[in-house]
Amino acid sequence: MTRDITFAVLGTGGIGRRTLEVSQYKDGITPVAACDRNGIAVDRDGLDVDELLDATEGNIASEEAYEVGDGVESAGDATGSDGGPLTDGGEVAADADGGVKQHGAGAGVVASAQAEPTRSPIQDVIDEAVAAGIDAVLLALPNLEHDFVPNTAERFADAGYDGVLVDVLKRSRVIGTLDEREETFADAGMTFVCGAGATPGFLTGAAALAAQSFVEVESVDIWWGVGLKSGYEDNRGTVREDIAHLDGYDVETAREMSEAEIEALVDEHDGRFEFHDMEHADDVLLERAGVCDAADVSVGGVLDVRSDEKPVTTTVEVTGRTFDGETATNTFELGDDTSMEANVNGPALGYVRRGVAMNRDGRTGVFGPAELMPGF
Amino acid sequence: MTRDITFAVLGTGGIGRRTLEVSQYKDGITPVAACDRNGIAVDRDGLDVDELLDATEGNIASEEAYEVGDGVESAGDATGSDGGPLTDGGEVAADADGGVKQHGAGAGVVASAQAEPTRSPIQDVIDEAVAAGIDAVLLALPNLEHDFVPNTAERFADAGYDGVLVDVLKRSRVIGTLDEREETFADAGMTFVCGAGATPGFLTGAAALAAQSFVEVESVDIWWGVGLKSGYEDNRGTVREDIAHLDGYDVETAREMSEAEIEALVDEHDGRFEFHDMEHADDVLLERAGVCDAADVSVGGVLDVRSDEKPVTTTVEVTGRTFDGETATNTFELGDDTSMEANVNGPALGYVRRGVAMNRDGRTGVFGPAELMPGF
Numbered sequence: 078m079t080r081d082i083t084f085a086v087l088g089t090g091g092i093g094r095r096t097l098e099v100s101q102y103k104d105g106i107t108p109v110a111a112c113d114r115n116g117i118a119v120d121r122d123g124l125d126v127d128e129l130l131d132a133t134e135g136n137i138a139s140e141e142a143y144e145v146g147d148g149v150e151s152a153g154d155a156t157g158s159d160g161g162p163l164t165d166g167g168e169v170a171a172d173a174d175g176g177v178k179q180h181g182a183g184a185g186v187v188a189s190a191q192a193e194p195t196r197s198p199i200q201d202v203i204d205e206a207v208a209a210g211i212d213a214v215l216l217a218l219p220n221l222e223h224d225f226v227p228n229t230a231e232r233f234a235d236a237g238y239d240g241v242l243v244d245v246l247k248r249s250r251v252i253g254t255l256d257e258r259e260e261t262f263a264d265a266g267m268t269f270v271c272g273a274g275a276t277p278g279f280l281t282g283a284a285a286l287a288a289q290s291f292v293e294v295e296s297v298d299i300w301w302g303v304g305l306k307s308g309y310e311d312n313r314g315t316v317r318e319d320i321a322h323l324d325g326y327d328v329e330t331a332r333e334m335s336e337a338e339i340e341a342l343v344d345e346h347d348g349r350f351e352f353h354d355m356e357h358a359d360d361v362l363l364e365r366a367g368v369c370d371a372a373d374v375s376v377g378g379v380l381d382v383r384s385d386e387k388p389v390t391t392t393v394e395v396t397g398r399t400f401d402g403e404t405a406t407n408t409f410e411l412g413d414d415t416s417m418e419a420n421v422n423g424p425a426l427g428y429v430r431r432g433v434a435m436n437r438d439g440r441t442g443v444f445g446p447a448e449l450m451p452g453f
Numbered sequence: 454m455t456r457d458i459t460f461a462v463l464g465t466g467g468i469g470r471r472t473l474e475v476s477q478y479k480d481g482i483t484p485v486a487a488c489d490r491n492g493i494a495v496d497r498d499g500l501d502v503d504e505l506l507d508a509t510e511g512n513i514a515s516e517e518a519y520e521v522g523d524g525v526e527s528a529g530d531a532t533g534s535d536g537g538p539l540t541d542g543g544e545v546a547a548d549a550d551g552g553v554k555q556h557g558a559g560a561g562v563v564a565s566a567q568a569e570p571t572r573s574p575i576q577d578v579i580d581e582a583v584a585a586g587i588d589a590v591l592l593a594l595p596n597l598e599h600d601f602v603p604n605t606a607e608r609f610a611d612a613g614y615d616g617v618l619v620d621v622l623k624r625s626r627v628i629g630t631l632d633e634r635e636e637t638f639a640d641a642g643m644t645f646v647c648g649a650g651a652t653p654g655f656l657t658g659a660a661a662l663a664a665q666s667f668v669e670v671e672s673v674d675i676w677w678g679v680g681l682k683s684g685y686e687d688n689r690g691t692v693r694e695d696i697a698h699l700d701g702y703d704v705e706t707a708r709e710m711s712e713a714e715i716e717a718l719v720d721e722h723d724g725r726f727e728f729h730d731m732e733h734a735d736d737v738l739l740e741r742a743g744v745c746d747a748a749d750v751s752v753g754g755v756l757d758v759r760s761d762e763k764p765v766t767t768t769v770e771v772t773g774r775t776f777d778g779e780t781a782t783n784t785f786e787l788g789d790d791t792s793m794e795a796n797v798n799g800p801a802l803g804y805v806r807r808g809v810a811m812n813r814d815g816r817t818g819v820f821g822p823a824e825l826m827p828g829f
Contacts, residue, residue: 099776102668103829104743282662282827283785289655289799290791292478367480396788399795400475405788409659412772412781415666419775423665430828438814449827451658452806453479 082433083121084213085110085202087229089133089186091311092245092274092421093217097126099422106426110205112198116187121209124191132189135310199229203236212436213241213429223328227254230269231261239266241432245274245425247318248328249358249371252445259443268436269443273428275420276301276376277358278446280409282424283393284359285368285447287407291397294369295404298394299359301378302387303417309382312417313339319380322355348383352376362445368453387413391420458809459497460589461486461578463605465509465562467687468621468650468797469593473502475798482802486581488574492563497585500567508565511686575605579612588812589617589805599704603630606645607637615642617808621650621801623694624704625734625747628821635819644812645819649804651796652677652752653735654822656785658800659769660735661744661823663783667773670745671780674770675735677754678763679793685758688793689715695756698731724759728752738821744829763789767796 082105086093089111097108107123118124186192195201206214214233216226226244233242242262255271262269272278276299284297305312317339321331334342355378360371379388391411398404411420424446431449447453458481462469465487473484483499494500562568571577582590590609592602602620609618618638631647638645648654652675660673681688693715697707710718731754736747755764767787774780787796800822807825823829 095776099668102776279662279665283659286655286658286662287785289803290787290795291799292475399791400471400478400798401792401795403790403792403795405790407788407791408784408786409663410784410786411666412783414779414781415775415783416777416779419666419777419779422776423667424827427665427827427829431826434816434828435814438811438816440810440814446827450807451800451803451822451825452810453803 080437081105081107082212082430083107083109083209084215084429085112085206085211086215086217087112087199087202088217089113089129090217090314091308091418092315092425093215094130094133094311095418096215096217096422096425097124098130099419100426101126103426106430109209109211110202111186112195112202113185114198115185116189116192116194117198117201117205118186118189118192119205120191129186129189129191133184133186199232203233203238206233206240207236207238211240212433213243214238215425215429216242216244218244223248223251224254226251227258230255230267231258234258234261234265234267237265239436241268241270241429241436243270243273243425243429243432245278245421246272247274247277247357249356249361252358252361252365252443255443262443263441266436266441268432268441270428270432270446270449271443272358272362272445273425275417275424276378277362278428279420279424280391280393281359281362282446282450283409284363284374284395285366285450285453287393287395287409288368288397288453289451290399290405290407291395292400294395294397295373296394296396297359297363297369297374298396299357299374299376299378299392300389300394301376301391302389302413303378303380304385304387305380305382305417306385308385308416308418315417316380316382319350319352322352323350343382348381349388350380352378352380358445362447365445366447366450366453368447385416391415456813457481457483458588458806459483459485459585460591460805461488461582461587462591462593463488463575463578464593465489465505466593466690467684467794468691468801469591470506470509470687471794472591472593472798472801473500474506475795476802477502479802482806485585485587486578487562488571488578489561490574491561492565492568492570493574493577493581494562494565494568495581496567505562505565505567509560509562575608579609579614582609582616583612583614587616588809589619590614591801591805592618592620594620599624599627600630602627603634606631606643607634610634610637610641610643613641615812617644617646617805617812619646619649619801619805619808621654621797622648623650623653623733625732625737628734628737628741631819638819639817642812642815642817644808644817646804646808646822646825647819648734648738648821649801651793651800652733652754653738654804655796655800656767656769657735657738658822658826659785660739660750660771661742661826661829663769663771663785664744664773664829665827666775666781666783667771668776670771670773671749672770672772673735673739673745673750674772675733675750675752675754675768676765676770677752677767678765678789679754679756680761680763681756681758681793682761684761684792684794691793692756692758695726695728698728699726719758724757725764726756728754728756734821738823741821742823742826742829744823761792767791
């Protein structure tokens with residue numbers, strides 16, 4: 078009854094690759110395009126995900142590759158912070174060997190037999206999304222430049238794309254930047270689901286649902302644990318984004334840190350970082366949905382890059398007042414054996430499905446995860 | 454930006470009345486009609502809920518009134534099991550004093566200054582819903598006759614109602630009966646959200662969301678606790694429905710029990726009933742949403758009608774396998790101080806909002822709560 082969904086992945090770092098992998102377990106949702114900084118793979122009948130993952134696994138993880146940039150998961154490059162042509166001309170420049178098919182370590186997606194090198198991977202995905210009518214595009218990009226995802230989304234709108242964009246952004250301030258473009262997205266017929274990873278995303282949705290017992294929500298406390306030993310190489314962009322939340326660091330300083338500086342910081346902390354009062358968009362996304370004030374939401378957690386065990390159990394606590402005058406706390410808790418990747422990519426695809434259903438009904442604009450839950 | 458929502462309540466027993474009460478705490482959702490067996494209250498500008506509740510509170514709770522039937526919360530009457538004209542002619546007959554305004558104990562909704570007596574309360578609500586374009590109607594009716602809610606919904610469709618119906622039904626088998634009518638509902642332009650109370654409803658949605666970590670769900674275990682001392686009189690219909698789940702009882706035997714027999718059973722159990730493997734529609738609703746097989750869902754719980762403390766903590770456990778091969782359990786837990794009423798009526802209104810948003814987008818048909826979550 079439900080039509081199948083096609084989707085593309087913009088960015089084949091940890092999140093992008095794992096989303097492709099998870100989609101293999103799902104019915105009726107088919108990846109048809111994927112790109113990184115240097116290449117794009119397209120197959121309208123569905124990518125051969127195994128081949129793509131096998132060919133690219135581990136080939137973007139070298140320190141040098143991270144610094145000079147191969148994969149879009151490299152924050153320093155993909156976000157255009159290198160002053161390259163991305164933010165000017167709207168294209169990602171290929172630093173090295175552009176146009177020449179690469180293989181082996183550092184090659185990125187072009188190591189796949191399905192991929193072709195390109196100097197304009199984002200534009201190529203946009204063109205393909207429009208030409209093939211791809212239902213949804215997952216923006217699996219780091220976002221240390223706050224307007225990178227909004228600007229990229231605007232390029233989709235300008236090109237006449239009328240499908241769904243889903244991103245896994247984290248920072249509260251990005252939502253405002255998206256909101257400024259809501260009319261552009263709506264005019265194009267696009268449905269943008271923002272902040273659709275784990276937190277914000279999965280846990281934001283859980284908070285919105287947990288709030289249903291209450292007529293007034295007093296606080297939402299999100300406390301996450303991530304053990305990222307085996308996923309470390311794959312998720313350096315995410316780790317860099319997290320470092321920007323530490324006391325004494327911000328987006329700019331984190332972006333400018335060399336890989337060696339990050340490793341030194343990891344050593345200094347014995348691989349374990351604790352975060353409090355993070356600027357995660359759960360706050361504004363819950364406020365948008367009318368659940369509570371952004372100020373009542375707190376996000377923190379513990380990241381351990383030297384263990385795959387979660388250092389703490391990921392928990393969402395929603396405290397509120399019921400119509401009959403009681404105060405209580407509803408709790409959502411993730412099993413410790415669910416990895417960060419599982420908790421980002423399952424929900425991301427879940428929100429893709431919901432976004433596509435809305436888009437097919439003509440519901441366009443910008444939506445956070447909490448707005449896709451039962452209304453508060 | 455979002456247009457206000459108007460809604461009607463069919464049935465002003467515990468669930469109906471408490472939903473009216475909870476709606477007072479919500480923005481942009483206005484009750485405009487409510488009925489029980491003997492009367493209907495309508496105000497297109499919004500009912501005076503305080504007056505309605507004050508006038509009707511406690512006036513339907515006498516044992517005699519329950520047995521011979523005043524309020525639609527009385528299962529023996531509202532479902533037409535008394536062999537009265539409901540199932541034949543489609544109307545609820547007023548047994549006593551029909552057409553004469555009643556006041557005081559036993560009068561039901563007509564004790565309110567806003568209400569008028571009627572011999573056809575359901576048809577009157579249908580007519581008003583069509584005439585006034587009421588956005589949503591909450592069917593807060595007991596449903597011991599499994600086709601009562603589906604048949605009532607069909608009457609809305611036949612009358613040309615093109616809005617949203619939301620019910621709080623419990624039994625799995627009712628979903629099939631609704632599905633058989635899906636085309637009728639869709640043709641009329643109706644959006645039917647079924648099983649939108651606590652369980653199924655709130656907890657079904659929580660299970661669907663909790664499943665997002667997994668690529669395969671192995672089991673969903675719902676275990677609820679309800680302390681219903683002060684809410685007992687208000688929720689006799691619900692208690693009777695629960696008794697039908699006990700070993701040795703079924704829908705028919707529970708329906709035919711006299712009030713005295715129920716009290717004797719309550720005494721025998723010291724007010725506390727434990728339920729296992731209940732036929733709650735969470736199973737088929739999760740299967741509809743593709744989350745798991747109905748057979749993998751179990752629902753049970755403990756009801757204590759002599760305490761307002763929950764005898765056990767209400768918990769949803771979703772166990773599954775992640776894409777990276779781990780098995781884990783995600784847990785959703787309701788605070789012990791959230792009453793059954795809070796956990797039914799908040800979600801019911803939440804699903805009303807979601808249903809209205811879908812209906813306004815032209816999404817018609819039959820949907821369970823899990824289908825309103827991020828797709829699995």
